[in-house]
Amino acid sequence: MSTHHLIVELTEGWEHMQNGIAKLQRILEGEPEAQFSSEEYMILYTTIYNMCTQKPPHDYSQQLYDKYKDAFVEYIHIRVLPSLREKHDEFMLRELVKRWANHKMMVRWLSRFFHYLDRYFISRRSLPSLNDVGLTCFKDMVYNEVKGQVKDAVILMVDKEREGVQIDRALLNKVIDIFVEIGMGHMQCYENDFEEPLLVSSSGYYSQKASVWIVEDSCPDYMLKAEDCLKKEKDRVDHYLHSSSEIRLLEKVQHELLVVYTSQLLDKENSGCRVLLTHDKVEDLSRMYRLYHKISKGLDPVANMFKEHVKAEGMVLVQLADDAASSKAETGGGSQEHVFVRKVIELHDKYMGYVTGCFSNNTLFHKALKEAFEVFCNKVVAASSSAELLASYCDNILRKGSNEKLSDEVIEETLDKVVKLLAYISDKDLFGEFYRKKLSRRLLFDRSGSDDHERLIITKLKQQCGGQFTSKMEGMVNDLTLAKENHNHFQEYLSINPAASPGIDLTVTVLTTGYWPSYKSSDLNLPEEMVKCVEVFKEFYKTRTKHRKLTWIYSLGTCNISGKFEPKTIELMVSTFQAAVLLLFNTSDRLSYSEIQAQLNLSDDDVVRLLQSLSCAKYKILIKEPSNRTVTSSDYFSFNSKFTDRMRRIRVPLPPVDERKKVVEDVDKDRRYAIDASIVRIMKSRKTLSHQQLVTECVEQLSRMFKPDFKMIKKRIEDLITRDYLERDKENPNLFKYLA
Template sequence: MERKTIDLDQGWDYMHKGITKLKKILEGLPEPQFSSEEYMMLYTTIYNMCTQKPPHDYSQQLYDKYKEAFEEYINSTVLPSLTEKHDEFMLRELVKRWGNHKVMVRWLSRFFHYLDRYFIARRSLPALNVVGLTCFRELVYNVVNANARVAVIALIEKEREGEQIDRALLKNVLDIFVEIGMGQMDCYEQDFEVHMLEDSAAYYSRKAATWILEDSCPDYMLKAEECLKRERERVSHYLHSSSEQKLVEKVQNELLVVYETQLLEKEHSGCRALLRDDMVEDLSRMYRLYHKIPRGLEPVANIFKQHITAEGTALVQQADEATNQAANGSGLQEQVLVRKIIELHDKYMAYVNDCFTNHTLFHKALKEAFEVFCNKTVAGSSSAELLATFCDNILKKGGSEKLSDEAIEDMLEKVVKLLAYISDKDLYAEFYRKKLARRLLFDRSANEDHEKSILTKLKQQCGGQFTSKMEGMVTDLTLARDNQTNFEEYLCSNPDANPGMDLTVTVLTTGFWPSYKSFDLNLPAEMVKCVEVFKGFYETKTKHRKLTWIYSLGTCNINGKFEPKTIELIVSTYQAAALLLFNTADKLSYQEIMTQLNLTHEDLVRLLHSLSCAKYKILTKEPNTKTISQNDSFEFNSKFTDRMRRIKIPLPPVDERRKVIEDVDKDRRYAIDAAIVRIMKSRKVLGHQQLVLECVEQLGRMFKPDIKAIKKRIEDLITRDYLERDKENPNMFRYLA
């Protein structure tokens, strides 16, 4: 049976009735919903009109009429309802109309579905859905978006001022800006976001201008943090998520970037004041606010650095003044200073870790600040020496630091951290080695484990070369103990080899220990025998090693038979040799003692001063003055007594500082020579400037080489034919293999 042809007017008339019913439903008029029969009839009508043979295929005409249906509805109903309303009421109407429009598009697309499947697909035309949404965009959105935007921004500002607003309404309105772009964000960004961001910037600019004058730095930051939190909430409640970063940046710029200098440098509450008053929470907030801003932390780190530098420098100045005022210059002030610097480091390291979440910028600021005042001298002592003395105090028996093992470990860890800031690490190493030698040789070290522990820490910090000699010293002492045991066994098994007294000899390896003067002291006969016996023993152990006796480091216990009572005297080998002379002579002149002992004038003055002018007057001298002169004569003081049965007679201290500095200077010359030769060997030809720079870089880990010293060493190497100047360019050097 042939299908009856439907002409265009008749078919559209039927469709128009269906569309009118849909409009009534949308307008909320009393109208029953579509039954499935009605829906099927509308769909079928379109299907039939599109599948009739030409010229009765009305696909194109129906496609056009589909669009006209929307245009007619929008112009007659939607636009009038929107233009008569304003502000929030207009927004509500817009949301309602957009919702209805989407329903209408959905229903009509179903009625006209056959067009979508075949006609549109074949002709590559915009889909029905797109046509429907485009109608709304062109006829409604383009007309009302400016008013809608103004209304939305006004509501946002109300909310910023603390009023309650309908957030759901804003969300729905802004969804229209997003959805109308049909997959693109252009409408939302150009018609709404740009203006909203400008308005937000203007709003916060006004607020910031007031707050910066009225509020303290902590209060201002609290407000800024709260504002940023609220703006982020705003995004989560109704703005599109893509706006968050842009909005936050605008607010940060107005509140934090524009007024950064003013805020950080507020007189009684800025960054310096927060550091001074330990306002940890506020400093953490400052970090949180500024670390998200490009280069925002740099001014904070700069103030942090200046503050620490000022505090550290003040500590050094106080110690300097106190040391100069203290008549005895006991070194106590310097020890207190090191302790205070360690406390300062602990305090600000905690800030770096806790307030500034370990940010590299603050580590760098802390390092640079400490490098400034950790390299200042205090009462003529370099920080390298102070640090070495501080370690000595912790590690020696009866040092001023009474600490538990854990506390000592902790303190040593901190000292080694401070060493990182000191430019003359080689100077520290030399002072430390001198003091370590005294602790080891005179049995003054409190705990061998601590000695090894600090060496491990120093090795980690400064490398194996830094500690190799010190480790050798500790090993030497262990070997020396074994050696002494062997010596005692040797004495037991060789009754002929009897030194006639208790003898302990410590054998050391020359390269590890500081250099000590070895004099040909004329030993008394008793001591000569000891030396011979030990030589005999040592030759049984090795033929290849030469023993050099360093009497200046030796100690002797001798019995002084005084008239009131016998007292045991603990003296140095020099002092013992001098006292033993009085076993065979009652009175000796300065010259006689000098000749018999074969000592230098300088050493003899120290020696005789300790025995005749100091606390214990074992010798009496003529004339009875406080100083030693070459015309003095000495006698054994048989009347001497003391309440103790055993006394130690110290020698006046020698100024070791000068010697250490001289030794270090000498080592530095070798180090500079080695660095220059190393660089030139690999480069063959190099300019003066570049050579100096590379030299400074290579040596910088141990000390800060002086540029003049480098130039001097270059000249010296030229005279020794390691390098030569270029004939053409005197600023170029060549390596001579």
């Protein structure tokens, strides 16, 4: 027990410690020396303990703390620095790695021997820990001296690897760890002393490479090299650089290889972006997307080129359709326009495939595709609007006996594509009106190929444009179902009331006025046979309802009449108007233009059209005097008893009427109502609004169906002011107030 009271003097105790430190250094240097036994360890630990727990003035804690640091300083001066100074490049790196490992080992062992200092003396005085003191010695004396050489040596090895030389990656990994660990929990040493110079060096390296490649290589080859470089740089980070360097390093490489040369690369004459699009180089376009989507705003020029390319291709289709129409290269009533729509659908399929495939459904490319299609889908093509062409194309597909021999699946798929194209058309209301006109013809003349397909496209249009857009179309389809039921009831009525028989087969289609396009009704003087039919049906309809008024649209009626010609009897399928003309010749052999007009009570336009179809067209059922192809008011007509045809049943068509003008007028009228409603709706909620705001909000509300003309909006505002819906502010004429 008495040994506890013996004073251990500083000189004596430190001499003992120096022996232990010397042994540790011999072990670290690889000299033949046995490892520390637990007994040796305890003696060294106890020596420090005793020297620190003695009463003043024999408490040597501060002196030991200082000597702890001196031990490292001395060792570094004598052993470490000389060994590093005599080596260079990779050999110096290996020596540094070895010395750093040894130093950490020395810190670990000495920290154990001096542990009592850490526990009490250091913690009470808030001094740096023994571990920090040991590492700081290495940082101040070794790291600060060699960091420049180390950085240069590492970058040299990295550049060698970039040139294809195999290097010792494990060694570099250990050297990089020194830059990280020497920061003792902070990354400044790694970032300032190594990462920053590496980034500068990498920029220089790739700048030099890019300047050569951009001249020598095609766009696809250049992109392959760029992609390979980026992949290898990421691989470097994974194997020996610190993970925090990945973003900055790849950004530098991207900048030098891609950002700097974006224009030159994309615009390359024989291999740039547009050439890749023209030649369907899907793989190269996918690579272009992969490379540029990681760069901020990197895809903007690619998307812009994509848009311009698609727009140019679309304009070529417009020009081809115009040329074909003007030169009448293809006969067959508008088939060239259908070819145009088909090609636009194919174009959309192709480039939508690019958007979803090559460009990973990126919104930027969806927007580019939309903007490109909006340009040429709103052009006038072969004197028709795209809205009319789309409606006509749908009619061609849905019509019975159409030129398009398509399976149900293909029809459904095609209709879906047509509705997608409609999204690009600004005059959706114009399409709706043309479509409704053609739908009415298909339904009324039993020309629709399938009710299911009719309902399917209406459902798709409803999803695309809303319920208001398709409400009348749905009403038309439902009307036909009700009309068939009504016809069955009429047949029952006739079977119960034989006296009411009209004498001929009669089918009447009763429709709801609001759903159907407006048709010209006329005060046609019907032949007796037809008058009886009308009266019979009116009597029947009174038994069904007393609240509805029937308006007869004879222009939509058809008749099958027997023509008893000398060669043979032929059944003629004609319009109600044509039938009325022909039935006049049952009582007269020869009639003048004026007599026919007077007896039927028709306008000049209608009479000319009817007589033209019966005397000047393919089937000359009437003989015109004089026998030219123009009908005038001085002409005479007689029944052609010698007429014959190889068929026993023929359809006598009427000259087609251009309904385009009427449709456009109807749409214009509807637009005026829509603008009025929009203005009133906006003003009702806002009460007071400036002219500019009112116009902007009105355009915003209506642009889903059509693009309102600013002049028209202004005109409608003036009209609403005169009708006392709005008033101008007395002090500010650009301000409008709502009048409740």
